[in-house]
Amino acid sequence: MNAPTEAQTLDMLQTAPAGAAALSRPTPGAPMWLLAELTYRCPLHCVFCSNPTDYAAHSAELSTEDWLRVFREARAMGAVQLGLSGGEPLLRDDLELLVAEARKLGFYINLITSGIGLTEKRAASLKEAGLDHIQLSFQDSTKELNDFLSSTRTFDHKNKVAAIIKAQGYPMVLNCVMHRYNLPHVGRIIEMAERMGAEFLELANTQYYGWAWHNRAALMPSHAELIAAEEVVDSHRARLAGRMKILWVSPDYYDAKVKPCMAGWGAVFMVIAPDGVALPCHSARMLPGFDFPKVTEHSIASIWRDSDAFNRYRGTGWMSETCLSCDEHPKDFGGCRCQAFLVTGSAEATDPVCPKSPDRHRIDAAITAADQAAGLSTPQPLRFVPGAAQGGGMLFRTDANSRALVAPDSGEVEFAAPEGAG
Numbered sequence: 245m246n247a248p249t250e251a252q253t254l255d256m257l258q259t260a261p262a263g264a265a266a267l268s269r270p271t272p273g274a275p276m277w278l279l280a281e282l283t284y285r286c287p288l289h290c291v292f293c294s295n296p297t298d299y300a301a302h303s304a305e306l307s308t309e310d311w312l313r314v315f316r317e318a319r320a321m322g323a324v325q326l327g328l329s330g331g332e333p334l335l336r337d338d339l340e341l342l343v344a345e346a347r348k349l350g351f352y353i354n355l356i357t358s359g360i361g362l363t364e365k366r367a368a369s370l371k372e373a374g375l376d377h378i379q380l381s382f383q384d385s386t387k388e389l390n391d392f393l394s395s396t397r398t399f400d401h402k403n404k405v406a407a408i409i410k411a412q413g414y415p416m417v418l419n420c421v422m423h424r425y426n427l428p429h430v431g432r433i434i435e436m437a438e439r440m441g442a443e444f445l446e447l448a449n450t451q452y453y454g455w456a457w458h459n460r461a462a463l464m465p466s467h468a469e470l471i472a473a474e475e476v477v478d479s480h481r482a483r484l485a486g487r488m489k490i491l492w493v494s495p496d497y498y499d500a501k502v503k504p505c506m507a508g509w510g511a512v513f514m515v516i517a518p519d520g521v522a523l524p525c526h527s528a529r530m531l532p533g534f535d536f537p538k539v540t541e542h543s544i545a546s547i548w549r550d551s552d553a554f555n556r557y558r559g560t561g562w563m564s565e566t567c568l569s570c571d572e573h574p575k576d577f578g579g580c581r582c583q584a585f586l587v588t589g590s591a592e593a594t595d596p597v598c599p600k601s602p603d604r605h606r607i608d609a610a611i612t613a614a615d616q617a618a619g620l621s622t623p624q625p626l627r628f629v630p631g632a633a634q635g636g637g638m639l640f641r642t643d644a645n646s647r648a649l650v651a652p653d654s655g656e657v658e659f660a661a662p663e664g665a666g
């Protein structure tokens with residue numbers, strides 16, 4: 245799954261309840277942005293996938309009726325944007341029906357897809373059902389790297405899908421997750437988007453959650469690689485002004501400012517996982533000590549307003565003294581709880597990317613390691629290896645790897661070498 249785009253999150257930021265974090269436990273507004281992760285199934289195996297690494301332990305999926313009830317309840321509470329994501333949402337046979345019903349309810353509907361499974365016929369049916377927007381992901385501008393990073397032969401098909409989307413008259417919105425391997429190609433990625441007639445290109449630098457957390461050492465760019473890529477983006481942005489909007493989402497680790505994650509915990513955003521677990525953000529499932537409520541057992545209203553899970557980090561009552569005494573907390577809400585947990589072991593900690601965080605040294609150490617690795621590695625050329633060959637390196641998002649991460653004795657974790665040897 246690709247997370248909702250930065251633009252979408254920024255949209256929500258502009259509509260977030262003003263000063264919400266200034267109250268120790270504010271009354272929540274509406275869950276304006278509903279992300280429906282329809283399935284964790286996906287034909288691709290991206291090394292940076294933001295799905296939970298234990299997704300294979302959660303294979304149950306809500307029925308069509310359950311999803312429609314979720315949509316109705318969320319809409320009644322004021323939800324306006326509906327993201328349909330996964331895994332690969334096109335794997336759901338009821339996608340057209342879900343879109344049609346969501347449209348009748350008045351949602352603005354965005355399909356977030358790898359494109360695999362989008363035929364001309366299906367694109368037309370989705371258009372007829374009322375789908376507003378499709379976000380198509382690419383892994384790179386080259387077939388070799390695109391196919392390597394997803395461990396599938398999908399580049400050519402994605403190109404066809406881009407043409408199908410364009411032919412249906414959708415705005416062309418491309419997304420590419422950036423990291424050490426494809427940052428040197430950023431100019432070519434922009435030119436590819438230009439050839440496809442994209443109106444919008446999101447270059448989302450990898451944030452380190454989910455599978456990307458496991459692959460952090462392999463994916464993290466050096467400072468110099470990042471700056472060089474940003475300069476290329478700036479030059480293309482000036483050249484394409486008025487024709488294509490390019491959004492460069494910088495990686496949290498390298499940012500001087502802490503991001504207001506999800507516009508605040510439980511402020512505007514609600515994710516429903518494929519099995520009906522409701523989450524304040526798409527990564528929260530891995531946080532320990534939570535009993536995340538299920539939509540099959542509770543109404544959306546009670547989950548949003550009353551559940552411990554959605555209330556735990558609302559307001560300021562949970563904040564460390566570092567954040568409480570800082571003028572920034574009404575704007576950045578203390579940053580990301582998932583990042584805090586992964587890096588420090590405590591979800592209550594100040595976001596470790598913050599320069600004021602007592603754990604900032606952990607981020608600096610990762611950056612130093614990436615800077616040192618940049619001089620050593622020769623990651624090109626990469627090529628597709630059927631079945632993700634052994635050899636040490638990156639951990640692909642596969643069912644077998646997911647099961648092995650949950651129960652390390654249950655099977656072997658598969659690795660693929662960055663060199664693609666096999």
Ligand code: SF4
Pocket residue numbers: 245246286287288289290292293294295330331332358394641
């Ligand atoms: S494997 Fe890739 S395409 Fe599939 S859900 Fe994850 S990021 Fe998206």
Ligand code: SF4
Pocket residue numbers: 502566567568570571572573576577578579594595598599600601
């Ligand atoms: S100390 Fe807390 S509130 Fe202040 S900038 Fe850092 S994360 Fe934000």
